[in-house]
Amino acid sequence: MHTYDESTDDLADEIVAYALDRIRMDPPPLDRPRTPDELRATVGTTVTPAGIGGHEAFRRFVDYIAPATISIDHPRYLSFVPGAPTEAAALFDLIVGASSMYGGSWMEASGAVYAENEALAWVAELAGFPDTAGGVFVSGGTAGNLSALVTARHRAARDRSDRPARWKLLASAGAHSSIDHAARVMDVEIVRVPVDERGRLTGSALAKVLAEQPDDGYFAVAATAGVTNLGIVDDLAGVADAAAGAGLWFHVDGAYGGAALAAPAHRPLFAGVERADSFIVDPHKWLFSTFDCCALVYRDPEPARQAHTQHASYLDAITVRDEWNPSDYAVHLSRRARGLPFWFSLAVHGTDAYKEAIETTLAVAHAGGDLIRERDGFELVTEPELSILVFRRLGWTADDYDAWSDAALDSGFAFCLPSVHAGETIMRLCVVNPKTTVDDLAAILDSMQDFQR
Numbered sequence: 001m002h003t004y005d006e007s008t009d010d011l012a013d014e015i016v017a018y019a020l021d022r023i024r025m026d027p028p029p030l031d032r033p034r035t036p037d038e039l040r041a042t043v044g045t046t047v048t049p050a051g052i053g054g055h056e057a058f059r060r061f062v063d064y065i066a067p068a069t070i071s072i073d074h075p076r077y078l079s080f081v082p083g084a085p086t087e088a089a090a091l092f093d094l095i096v097g098a099s100s101m102y103g104g105s106w107m108e109a110s111g112a113v114y115a116e117n118e119a120l121a122w123v124a125e126l127a128g129f130p131d132t133a134g135g136v137f138v139s140g141g142t143a144g145n146l147s148a149l150v151t152a153r154h155r156a157a158r159d160r161s162d163r164p165a166r167w168k169l170l171a172s173a174g175a176h177s178s179i180d181h182a183a184r185v186m187d188v189e190i191v192r193v194p195v196d197e198r199g200r201l202t203g204s205a206l207a208k209v210l211a212e213q214p215d216d217g218y219f220a221v222a223a224t225a226g227v228t229n230l231g232i233v234d235d236l237a238g239v240a241d242a243a244a245g246a247g248l249w250f251h252v253d254g255a256y257g258g259a260a261l262a263a264p265a266h267r268p269l270f271a272g273v274e275r276a277d278s279f280i281v282d283p284h285k286w287l288f289s290t291f292d293c294c295a296l297v298y299r300d301p302e303p304a305r306q307a308h309t310q311h312a313s314y315l316d317a318i319t320v321r322d323e324w325n326p327s328d329y330a331v332h333l334s335r336r337a338r339g340l341p342f343w344f345s346l347a348v349h350g351t352d353a354y355k356e357a358i359e360t361t362l363a364v365a366h367a368g369g370d371l372i373r374e375r376d377g378f379e380l381v382t383e384p385e386l387s388i389l390v391f392r393r394l395g396w397t398a399d400d401y402d403a404w405s406d407a408a409l410d411s412g413f414a415f416c417l418p419s420v421h422a423g424e425t426i427m428r429l430c431v432v433n434p435k436t437t438v439d440d441l442a443a444i445l446d447s448m449q450d451f452q453r
């Protein structure tokens, strides 16, 4: 099984050729979901005592499995938050897989950790953190938010001798579902801070809740820089003030929107992020890396190390050294050096290219906003702040949006799912792919305009 022979060579040729073709495709096929019955009938049973062989297993992937997975980098994939890995990032992901690196400790992967830390340092610099900031790449925003909030609670617990009746986390209704999930996992209560008329968490609303509902169990506030449904940024400076006044850990979830820190014209929206205790951004979203990759950075990494270092006799050889071990900064131990494709892409292209690519997507999204504003029968729900467009097709019901969206995906035209805002079904398009053009957005509006059920 573990030999590299002629048949491995043949398989390598097939696999590498396929990978290169896929990376070259412009655009890639959108593809679409299949039912379990369809997949049973086509892919069939693949895991057998004798094995089906490399060629056959790969054929089933190419013919049936790949077409049943949507390409997140298709320029008209505008649902959720798309991704658009650079060719450099996608290629380097092959290397990470081939190299059998253990990305958890300095001892085992010093070179990889050094490179990952170079990329993290750029993220920390974007956020305006001091040089002493540090962190780790985790699987996604969900893992990043959880790890940051665990650190926050650990620090709060360390600073007192008793325990509150209930630990409490402050967040707005706009906070991502992963913040709720973290609260469930940690068994803490979320206290909701009302949002302003634009849907933002503000410092004044936070201060009001703290004054009107005093409690000794508050340990952190989680603000969002780029609310996933509407793409708006909370009042980070105001929240930073209120959090500092109350001695709370200030976490900023920029999983989607944090990338816009690289666009100088949008930087003022994020004023105050530099005062956060922890910050996350997902390079697999708007920083052009492959899944799965979230950059988690702490202003002061020490409380994170105290919260997350695992101690075991077999690990002591690592933990007793004064070295930077990525394992120590999140809820994990073994880890893939998942920051390397991002690092490689940054190193290849330079941060100026990142800035330009992000500015391109922002310009396309804002031009799309103009198209919607000018078009009869369409109406913006909110003015676009980052790169998310939310709008109505006047007269449409939820069923109309669903029917159009299904038809667009079935035909391979586009993947655009409706969303819900204030109880109303609306259309939501998220632009993070520099290959998405204003013409793509116009084609989508045309298709919605002409659609007949």
Ligand SMILES: *Cc1c(COP(=O)(O)O)cnc(C)c1O
Binding pocket: 081, 139, 140, 141, 142, 143, 176, 178, 224, 226, 227, 228, 253, 254, 255, 256, 257, 282, 294
């Ligand atoms: C996408 C997103 C998350 C979750 O990130 P995953 O990488 O999917 O775990 C968290 N917060 C925000 C604001 C997001 O947009």
